[in-house]
Amino acid sequence: MGELMLDIKKLRKQPEEIKLALARRGLDAPLDEFAELDRKLREVIAEAEENKALRNKASDEIAAARQAGRDSEEKIAAARKLSEKIKALDLLAADIEAQLDDIVLELPNPPLDDVPDGADEHDNVEVRSWGSPTRFDFEPRPHWDIGTALDIIDQERGAKVAESRFTLLKGAGARLERALINFFLDLHTGEHGYTELFPPILVNSDSMRGTGQLSKFAGQEMYKLRDDDLYLNPTAEVPVTNIYRDEILDEKDLPIHVTAYLPSFRREAGAAGRDTRGLIRQHQFNKVELVKFVRPETSAEELEALTLNAEEVLKRLELPFRTVSLCAGDLGFAAAKTYDLEVWLPSYDDYKEISSCSNFLDFQARRLNIRYRPGGGKPRFIHTLNGSGLAVGRTSAAIIENYQNEDGSVNVPEALRHYMGAEMIE
């Protein structure tokens, strides 16, 4: 059986419902084709299984005959024919199944009902905001200018050591990065109840497929090792969500809330103009991730709570932000609902994404085969969620820009002073 992301039984029973939901993403799902292939597949399976039953019976008879010391040459010959027929039918079934997989694996998660309509990011809906855009009585500078002047961000030497879009952090810049990581983790473990993990930074292709980073139309953004079936971690979602792959979790352990700091790597070849400056879009970046494994009934409220946990970081840092609900057309492939947190960035004169919090329902769990037994009964897929809490580099940029002074120094947010061991970067 192939790895299916959507429930194939649901596709069978409620194709219209799913087609409508996927249409909200601007997708015309080929569900008629699916239905036809599915019908054919079941036909072939039924025939193959009939023949297998016959063969099994024949084998038993041959065994019994041998016990009795009787010869069964013609029975064996007949069974041999059956086996050949079965082999052909199994091949046919596998072929049809591959075609079905081609369709099903490319179907994204249908949006939840409370996801706003819309085609792209312009249709995303602001659900709340905190603080207001920072105003300056001087001309504010972008973080790459400030950072270079303070000699805490060195992009030229980062590029020398690796290549463009790798950055060398120095002195207070390096300390700020470390301070943020510790602050995030302390907050989520100490006050929000998450368990801290530190997973491998290299992940195999099974893991990548499990969370949906690898597929026909995705995967070229990842750094792949040449001599091994391993990739550089593109987001902690991958190594963290995969820890329970192929497991049946104990119901009493749910929900499981974990957080992890992990460097992340993405090729992002040829990305757009403005983001090429500074820390906003790097090939290597640090991120603290929040991941939840929950009972299906609770995933909606778990998403709200997770989003608030991520927002709390920005509030403590006193960085202005807004929370938007992604519209159906802007949702990622595996997400059924997503809130983006956008922090105010003076150099952009706009809000910029700093966290993305999603509910995947059972979409990932189905691929990952993570289940639990409700009431000790039959296994059922759990729901998974994740969100950044937060992207570290972008937080650094936001702090440098929002807390800058006219003389080029940068105030350290109150919540971070203990971690920085300083009140100001100058």
Next chain:
RNA sequence: GGAGGGGUGGCGGAGCCUGGUUGAACGCACCGGUCUUGAAAACCGGCAGGGGCCCUCGCGGUCCCUCGUGGGUUCGAAUCCCACCCCCUCCGCCA
């Protein structure tokens, strides 16, 4: 990286040499029942996952697949052969 051993159901652990009532003994855990004032013990029973078909649609019937993964041999594979993955022990290397 080299040598050897091993991957079986929620867990432990038989079976593999000598292919055929072993989809899997036995034990533990778990669920139900008897017993008991209650509990424990004892005893009786149940207890893997996925899929197809049928239906008086239910905690139903039936069939198929799955003993690390993928191939192969065979009428028939947990059992034989090949490749790969993983784990353990020893050696090497190293933080």
